[in-house]
Amino acid sequence: MSFLQVVDLTVTFGGLVAVNKVNFGVDHGDIFTVIGPNGAGKTTLFNAITGFQNKVGVINFKGEDISSWRTDQIAKRGIVRTFQHTTIFQGITVKEAVLTGTYKGNQASIWDILLRTNKFKVNEQRLLSKVDQVLEFTGITAFKDDYGRNLPYGAQRLVEIAIALAAEPVILLLDEPAAGLNSAEKRNLSNLIRKIQESGVTIILVEHDMPLVMGLSSSIMVVDHGEKIAEGKPDEIAHHPEVIRAYLGGAAC
Numbered sequence: 001m002s003f004l005q006v007v008d009l010t011v012t013f014g015g016l017v018a019v020n021k022v023n024f025g026v027d028h029g030d031i032f033t034v035i036g037p038n039g040a041g042k043t044t045l046f047n048a049i050t051g052f053q054n055k056v057g058v059i060n061f062k063g064e065d066i067s068s069w070r071t072d073q074i075a076k077r078g079i080v081r082t083f084q085h086t087t088i089f090q091g092i093t094v095k096e097a098v099l100t101g102t103y104k105g106n107q108a109s110i111w112d113i114l115l116r117t118n119k120f121k122v123n124e125q126r127l128l129s130k131v132d133q134v135l136e137f138t139g140i141t142a143f144k145d146d147y148g149r150n151l152p153y154g155a156q157r158l159v160e161i162a163i164a165l166a167a168e169p170v171i172l173l174l175d176e177p178a179a180g181l182n183s184a185e186k187r188n189l190s191n192l193i194r195k196i197q198e199s200g201v202t203i204i205l206v207e208h209d210m211p212l213v214m215g216l217s218s219s220i221m222v223v224d225h226g227e228k229i230a231e232g233k234p235d236e237i238a239h240h241p242e243v244i245r246a247y248l249g250g251a252a253c
C-alpha cells in the first residue's frame with residue numbers, strides 16, 4: 001500500500017458527480033501532480049482528502065483510515081494544504097500570519113499564556129524561531145514585518161506556502177501555486193517546491209502550468225469530468241492520446 005492511498009473516492013453535489021470513484025496512491029517523497037481541465041474536480045479532490053468535503057470512499061494514510069477524520073485532525077497528522085484562491089490575512093504582518101501555522105508546535109496551555117509562565121516564554125521563543133526558519137526557507141524574510149495587504153501578489157502566494165510549512169507537513173497539497181505568477185516567480189516557486197520535497201515532504205500538486213508540472217512531477221494523474229483518465233510519468237502523460245484530447249487541446253507538450 002502507498003503512503004497515501006485513495007480508494008473509490010466519490011464526491012457529489014446534488015446531481016453532479018464532481019469526483020467519480022477515483023483511485024490513486026502517492027509514494028513517500030514523491031511529487032504527485034493532478035492535472036485536468038477547469039471544473040474537472042481537482043480542488044474537490046483536495047477538499048475531500050483534507051476533510052473539507054463530505055465524500056464516499058477510503059483515504060488511507062500510513063496504513064490508517066482517515067476518511068472520517070475532521071479537518072483539524074488531518075492537519076495535525078501532517079496533511080496540510082494551501083488554497084487555490086489567496087486567503088492570506090490582510091491586516092496582520094507576514095510574521096504573524098506564519099505564526100498562525102505553528103499551532104502544532106505549541107506546548108503552552110491557556111494558563112501558561114494567561115500567567116506568562118516560564119513555559120510560555122520558552123514556547124514563544126521556540127515558535128518565533130520556527131517562524132524565522134520558515135521565512136528564510138521560503139525566501140520571504142524581507143517581507144516579515146509587512147502587512148498582507150501591502151505585499152505583491154507573488155509574495156502573498158509564498159506566504160501561504162510558508163504558513164503551511166510552519167504546520168510541519170508530512171504531505172503538502174498545493175492547489176495551483178503558480179497561478180498568476182510571472183516567469184521569474186514561477187522559476188522561484190519551482191525551486192522552492194523541489195527544496196520542500198528534498199526536505200522530506202511528500203507533495204501533491206494541482207497545477208495548470210505544464211512546463212512546471214513536467215519539470216517537477218514524479219508522476220501525474222489526469223482527471224476529466226471527475227474521472228481519472230490517465231496516470232503515469234511526465235513523458236508518458238505528455239504523449240497520452242486521451243490526455244492530449246481532453247486536456248492539452250490536441251497539441252502534445
Ligand SMILES: Nc1ncnc2c1ncn2[C@@H]1O[C@H](COP(=O)(O)OP(=O)(O)OP(=O)(O)O)[C@@H](O)[C@H]1O
Binds near residue numbers: 018037038040
Ligand atoms: N460547493 C460546491 N457546490 C456545488 N458544486 C460544486 C462545489 N464545488 C465545486 N463544484 C462543482 O464541482 C466541479 C468540480 O469543481 P472543482 O472546483 O473541483 O474543479 P477544478 O478541477 O478544481 O477546476 P479549476 O481548474 O477551475 O480550479 C465543478 O463542476 C464545480 O462547479
Ligand SMILES: [Mg+2]
Binds near residue numbers: 042043044084
Ligand atoms: Mg480548482
